[in-house]
Structures are given as C-alpha cells and as structure tokens.
Amino acid sequence: MATVDITKETFNDVTTSDGITLVDFWAAWCGPCRQFAPVYEKASERHEDIVFAKVDTEAERELAGAMQITSIPTLMAIRDGVVLYAEPGALPEHALEDLISQVRALDMDEVTRQAAEQAETG
Template sequence: MATVEMTKDNHDELVKDGIVFIDFWAEWCGPCQRFAPIFEKASEENPDLTFAKVDTEDQTELQMQYGATSIPTIVAYRDGIPVFGQPGALRQADLDSLISQVRGLNMDEVRKAYEEQQAKQGK
C-alpha cells in the first residue's frame, strides 16, 4: 500500500485498527525530504500496514494535537493505541526494526498499561 494523506477528517478512522505509521513532515524540511523515500519504501514492502503522512503546513491542528514541533516526527499506532512517537528521520534499518518491534508487541500488556495510564489521567 502506498502512503495515504492523513487529515483531521480521516485521522480517527485511519488509526482505529491495525498498525499505522504516521510521518509528520513539511515540504521545506530537508530531513523530511530525505526520509520520504525510506517511508515510501517501507509502505510498499509492508502492504498489510497503513503508512500515513501529515503535511504540517496544511494540518496544523493535527501537528498541535501530537506536539510535533520537530519534523520529521514518526508516530506508530497499533489497534488504536499510540505505541511510539519520536522526532527525527530514521534510517531504513531503524524503520524496519521499528516495524518489527510494533508487530511483535504483546497487545494484552499494552492495552492494560494504556488503560492504567488513561485512568491516572482521568480519561
């Protein structure tokens, strides 16, 4: 699957199921431009996953929601739960490793920890 454009309108639908990787980027950002082909290649090599791009110039509301002040910023979801977030471009090997790690998560443990965190925050 090729990358899809994420907007505030399709965000919730895109992250609710499966594994989703989000790349926050901007056209003027040099590191973003260098990371783009790596992200695209990963999307082509992993057609069972969703790879979404957020143009921070166009989707400022999403950028603020995630606190993506440095770009590129990479965020990963699994089954509707955010499981990774980090600013900075990744090398191909690092992105491949991240994909493997997200695939290998024990989601029962992740759900329990997430629910505990949400309860502490009163959500």
C-alpha cells in the same frame, strides 16, 4: 501499499482502526523530511498490511498542534488505536524496519492491561 495523506478530518478514522498505522508528520521545506520520504515509501511497499500515512504539517497546522508536533519529521507508530511510538527524526531504513518489527511483536493484550493499570494508579 502507497502512502496515504491524512487530514484532521480523516486522522481518527485512519489511526483508530485495528492493525498498525505509521504516521509521518512532514513539510515540503524540511530537508530531513525529504530524505526520509523515500525510506518511508519503500517500507510502505514492503509492508502492505500496514497503513503508511502522511500529514503535511503546513497544510494541517491544527492537527500538528493537536498532536503536539514540535519538530519534523516526526514518526508515530500506532497499533489498534494505541500510540506506541512518537519521536522526531528521520530514521534510516534499518531503524524503521526495526521499529516495525518491534510494533508487530508487541502483545497488545498486555499493552492494554498495563495502560489500564497506569490509568487506575495515575
């Protein structure tokens, strides 16, 4: 699956659906973003069951601000509408594959239960 560009209008629809969504926040002028792009694209071709989305932070400044993106590239991993990972930095291929494996392996019922417990006590 190729990557999909998302905007503030489509962000919630894409990221709240069931399954895994990875979101790459990037900009054309960003060197590390350009280095990460082919790694991200290659992973999107290997994992057709995952949505690989991209947000151009220059075109979508309001969305980048709402998501508190302060450094790019930032990669966000979301599963079943839950943000599980959001960190800046261009990942090498093996690290991206490891992240995908970890997100796939999570017991989302347990994640949801723990989040509910934290919300009650926090």
